[in-house]
Amino acid sequence: MPEMRQTFSRAYDWCDERTGIRTLIRHALDEPIRGGARWAYVFGSILVFLFLLQVVTGIFLTMYYVPSADHAHTSVAYIQKVIPGGSMVRGLHVYGASAMVIFLFAHLAQTFLFGSYKGKRELLWGFGVIMMLIVFGFAFTGYLLPWDQEAYFGTKVGTSIAGEVPVVGQFQQHLLLGGNNLTTLSLSRFFTIHTFLLPTALVLLIIGHIYLFRVAGAAGSFSVRNDHKVELFYPKQLLLDSVGILLVFLGLVWMVYKIPAQLGPQADPTSDFLARPPWYFLPLFELLKYFPGKLSLIPTVILPAVLFGVLFALPFFDKRPTRNPLHRPLATTLMVITILGSVGLIVASKYQDRKDPDASAKLKKQEEDSQAFLKAEFKPEEIGKKPEKSAPGAAAATIKGEPPDPYTVTCSLCHGDHGEGAEGLGPSLVGITSKPNRTKEDLLKILNDPRSYGLKDPMPANFPDLSDADKHAIVDWIGAGK
Amino acid sequence: MDPQPQPERRSFLGLMIGIINTGIAAFMAVTLGRFVAGPKTSTASEPEWLDAGSISDVPDGKPARLNVTVAQDAGWAQFDNQQSVWIVKKGDNVQVFSAVCPHLGCSVNTNANGFICPCHTSTWNINGQRMGGPTLRGLDTLDHKIEDGTLKVKYQFFKQGLAGKEPIA
Numbered sequence: 289m290p291e292m293r294q295t296f297s298r299a300y301d302w303c304d305e306r307t308g309i310r311t312l313i314r315h316a317l318d319e320p321i322r323g324g325a326r327w328a329y330v331f332g333s334i335l336v337f338l339f340l341l342q343v344v345t346g347i348f349l350t351m352y353y354v355p356s357a358d359h360a361h362t363s364v365a366y367i368q369k370v371i372p373g374g375s376m377v378r379g380l381h382v383y384g385a386s387a388m389v390i391f392l393f394a395h396l397a398q399t400f401l402f403g404s405y406k407g408k409r410e411l412l413w414g415f416g417v418i419m420m421l422i423v424f425g426f427a428f429t430g431y432l433l434p435w436d437q438e439a440y441f442g443t444k445v446g447t448s449i450a451g452e453v454p455v456v457g458q459f460q461q462h463l464l465l466g467g468n469n470l471t472t473l474s475l476s477r478f479f480t481i482h483t484f485l486l487p488t489a490l491v492l493l494i495i496g497h498i499y500l501f502r503v504a505g506a507a508g509s510f511s512v513r514n515d516h517k518v519e520l521f522y523p524k525q526l527l528l529d530s531v532g533i534l535l536v537f538l539g540l541v542w543m544v545y546k547i548p549a550q551l552g553p554q555a556d557p558t559s560d561f562l563a564r565p566p567w568y569f570l571p572l573f574e575l576l577k578y579f580p581g582k583l584s585l586i587p588t589v590i591l592p593a594v595l596f597g598v599l600f601a602l603p604f605f606d607k608r609p610t611r612n613p614l615h616r617p618l619a620t621t622l623m624v625i626t627i628l629g630s631v632g633l634i635v636a637s638k639y640q641d642r643k644d645p646d647a648s649a650k651l652k653k654q655e656e657d658s659q660a661f662l663k664a665e666f667k668p669e670e671i672g673k674k675p676e677k678s679a680p681g682a683a684a685a686t687i688k689g690e691p692p693d694p695y696t697v698t699c700s701l702c703h704g705d706h707g708e709g710a711e712g713l714g715p716s717l718v719g720i721t722s723k724p725n726r727t728k729e730d731l732l733k734i735l736n737d738p739r740s741y742g743l744k745d746p747m748p749a750n751f752p753d754l755s756d757a758d759k760h761a762i763v764d765w766i767g768a769g770k
Numbered sequence: 771m772d773p774q775p776q777p778e779r780r781s782f783l784g785l786m787i788g789i790i791n792t793g794i795a796a797f798m799a800v801t802l803g804r805f806v807a808g809p810k811t812s813t814a815s816e817p818e819w820l821d822a823g824s825i826s827d828v829p830d831g832k833p834a835r836l837n838v839t840v841a842q843d844a845g846w847a848q849f850d851n852q853q854s855v856w857i858v859k860k861g862d863n864v865q866v867f868s869a870v871c872p873h874l875g876c877s878v879n880t881n882a883n884g885f886i887c888p889c890h891t892s893t894w895n896i897n898g899q900r901m902g903g904p905t906l907r908g909l910d911t912l913d914h915k916i917e918d919g920t921l922k923v924k925y926q927f928f929k930q931g932l933a934g935k936e937p938i939a
Contacts, residue, residue, distance in 0.1 A: 341798075348802050352845070359846070366846035373804040523783035530790040537794050672849045 317522035322508030324517045325525035328402070329506070330532035331395035336494065337533045338388045341540075342426075343487060345381040353433070355479035357472035360435040361554040362669040362724075368551050369666040379544030385427055387536060389568045392423055400623055403611030404507035410603040412500040417600045419493050422486055427566065429482040432475060436661075437654070440555030441563035443478075444470050449588045470557075510611035552658035554724055559742025562650045564641070571633035577640075595626075653740070670722065685718045692765050694758035702746060707766060713746060721767045728767040735759045808845070819915070819922040822866075826919055828859045833880045833896065835869065838925050855912060855923055856885065858896055864916065866923055867898050867909040875930050878909065885909060906933040 304310040321329070352371060354363040367374040396416070399405055405413040432443040447470060451461035466473035519525065565573045575587035606619065613620045641647050686706035696705070702714030709716030720726050725741065733740065735754065738747045751759075820838040828834040834857045842851045854869035854877065867885075869878050876889035884895040892903030900908045913924040929936045 344798065344802070348805055351806065354846075362846045370809050370845070371805055372807065372809060373801040376801050377805050523780050523787065527783045527787050530787045534790045534794065537797075541797070666846075668843070668846055668848045670849065671847045 317520065317526070319502065319506065319521035320518050321506045321521060321525055322518055323511070324509075324519040325521075325528055326509070327528055327532070328398050329525060330529050331391050331398055332501075333526075333529035334391050334532050334536055335388065335395055338384055338391060338536070339490065339494065341380060341384050341537075342388065345377050345384065346483065346487075348377055349381060350483065355433070355476050357435060357475050357555075359669065359671075360433065360475060364434045364436075364551060365661075365666055366668075368548070368662070375548050376541070376544055379549040380540055382549035383540050383543050385430060386566070386568070387540060388423055389427065391536070392420055396420065397623065397627075401613045401620070402507065402510045403613070403616065403619075404510075405603045406606070406609065406611060407504070407507065409500075409504045409507070412497065412504055413603050414600055415493055415497040415500060417596060419490060419497065421596065422490050422493065424568075425486050426482060426490075427568065429478040429486065431566065432470075432478045433482065434551055435475060435555050436552040436658075437555055437559065437561045438550070438552050438563065438658075440470065440557065441561045442565055443474075445563055445565070447474075452585060453589050454585070507611075510613070548662065550658055551662055552654070553661045556725075556742045558744060560739075561742075562647065562654060564651070567634060570637050571630040574633040574637040574640075667724070669724070685716070687718055687766060687768075689765060689768060692758070692761040694754055695762045695765060698751060698754060698758075699762065717766050728763050731763045731766060732759055735762070817924040817926050820925055822855060822857070822914075822921040822923045824919055825857075825859070825864065825916050825921045828857045828864075828921075831858075831860055831896075833858050833885065836921065838923050840925050853925055855925070856880070856909070857921065858898075864914065864921070865898065866912045866914040866921070868912055868926075868928065870910070870927065870930075871905065872907050872910055872928065872930055872932075872935070873903070873905040906931065907935065910935050 300310075349367065352363055352367045352374075354360055364378070367378050369375075371377075399413070399416070428443075428446055431446075432439045447461055447464055450464060451457045453460065462468065464474070464477065465471070466477045564570075572587050572592065575591070576584055579586050608616075610616055641651055686704070686708045691700065691706060699714075702710055703717050704710050704714075707717035709718075721728055721731070730741070734743065735751055736759070737750065739749055754762075820840065822836040822838050828836075835854050836857055837852045837854055840851045840853050842849055856867040856869055856878065858865045858867070867878075870876075871878050871887040871889065871892060873887060873890060873892050876887050878885050878887050878894075880886070881893070883893065884901070885898070886893050887903070887905070890904050892905035893901040894905075894909050895901055898909035898911065900906075910926075910928045912926065915922050927938045929938055
């Protein structure tokens with residue numbers, strides 16, 4: 289053992305002579321903290337940890353993920369259902385994102401309450417505010433990537449809001465979508481922004497933020513009484529940070545085991561899915577209900593812009609040296625109002641959804657669909673299949689065998705005598721059971737409630753004339769052959 | 771004012787920090803290791819008989835290339851993959867070779883004396899026996915049968931770079 293230690297120490301010396309790593313680590317660890325180590329200071333380190341966790345899980349997720357509208361959902365389902373550890377890696381990424389928002393608010397609140405933005409820390413604070421915007425950018429762009437119903441319709445609303453911004457709205461929406469609609473081009477763009485542009489920006493800003501923090505020095509406690517006590521970052525604060533990180537990590541792992549990250553059925557633009565934003569956008573979503581027409585710019589654009597503007601400018605106009613939150617009644621009151629207001633709006637939006645019977649039934653149904661999809665066995669996608677050998681030049685493919693009478697009576701007018709389909713009326717049903725969400729069980733459900741699968745006119749809303757036996761006969765015939 | 775704790779306490783706290791962070795790193799390493807390794811590949815099932823085309827289209831004594839459609843499983847995707855096979859027909863005697871070079875996997879082509887791999891110039895005679903170049907073995911033969919004039923082939927992939935033919939599971 290002593291020899292090993294000696295070899296290690298010699299290797300360390302060798303590296304140190306060439307890199308100066310010893311001085312660097314010393315400098316990093318020997319950061320003086322006025323007033324001593326505290327639990328209140330752990331949020332910054334937790335955020336760095338969460339970001340690293342997002343980077344690592346995100347990089348690994350791209351090993352299987354396909355940023356294309358026709359494969360994204362299948363590849364995410366494959367990660368979630370088939371890959372060993374896939375549910376954990378994706379779950380950590382999904383819940384880690386929410387945790388980042390939570391600890392961002394905690395870090396911001398702590399810095400704000402302790403008045404730690406004061407004393408030549410304008411840039412340090414400003415970097416932080418920009419980083420908050422970037423974290424929201426991550427949340428917004430990452431939301432679309434699974435390409436399920438929630439992702440598609442949530443992003444549709446989000447990009448429409450981006451389009452409402454005066455003057456630049458249409459341009460920025462077009463730029464974001466890569467066209468006028470939410471398509472596979474938009475997905476590629478969101479993926480690029482999410483995985484290349486934003487991470488690069490955030491890494492640079494984090495480096496800048498930490499550098500500026502070390503230049504300014506830890507602000508420490510707002511109480512001057514503790515000023516005589518100074519502790520170094522290592523070991524006590526680093527231990528507190530590590531324990532904080534461990535608790536957050538264990539919490540995330542526990543969450544993933546308890547409630548696997550959601551994944552609903554694949555996006556279906558024709559469905560009437562009821563989209564609800566993630567919790568951190570709920571306050572703005574709720575406000576949107578109170579501002580009709582042009583006034584909707586107030587919650588979507590003006591209020592967020594004012595909030596961020598005020599936050600950004602805060603250290604420039606609040607120059608009084610007082611840091612104790614009890615001696616800064618205006619600042620503390622504003623913060624409490626913002627927090628209570630946001631929580632109140634979240635509660636209000638949840639309450640309204642529960643109170644409205646239509647919305648609550650629909651949301652419950654969507655939730656059940658999502659759970660059912662998550663439980664269902666993974667079905668691989670068939671890609672690049674050659675058409676059946678008999679197909680070239682032949683007439684439209686038909687379903688083999690004679691159709692059952694209920695089919696001829698009820699379905700054939702639109703879907704053709706043998707399921708070949710009719711232009712402008714109904715699609716071909718040939719081989720339809722191999723398509724996603726069109727298993728024989730799905731077809732039965734469709735016959736029971738076409739609207740639940742997003743099917744619209746001319747597909748009837750229900751088939752009162754068909755008995756259960758009729759429905760089974762139709763589905764069996766469609767599923768039997770090509 | 772002494773910002774430095776006692777050395778023993780300092781190293782104990784350092785140990786705690788090390789244990790916590792190593793624990794998190796170890797959990798992530800195991801999870802990500804399993805993630806990268808992917809699902810267990812199902813044990814190779816017996817390859818299916820695939821249609822390669824009509825045997826009457828193959829000229830006598832001259833290699834002919836036919837294609838078979840191989841269903842391939844790629845995790846979330848299942849797709850049809852065209853693979854070439856070389857057919858050598860001499861009267862009633864038919865041989866079927868995989869067009870994948872047993873050296874490093876390029877596509878084998880024909881030349882005046884039999885077969886050649888254009889990548890690293892391995893050569894084989896018309897019976898698929900090794901003549902020269904870096905390859906360690908002859909062309910890989912594939913099981914086949916003729917039914918109603920249609921050539922059927924059991925298509926398989928084999929490990930490359932070995933002296934013996936070993937199917938890839």
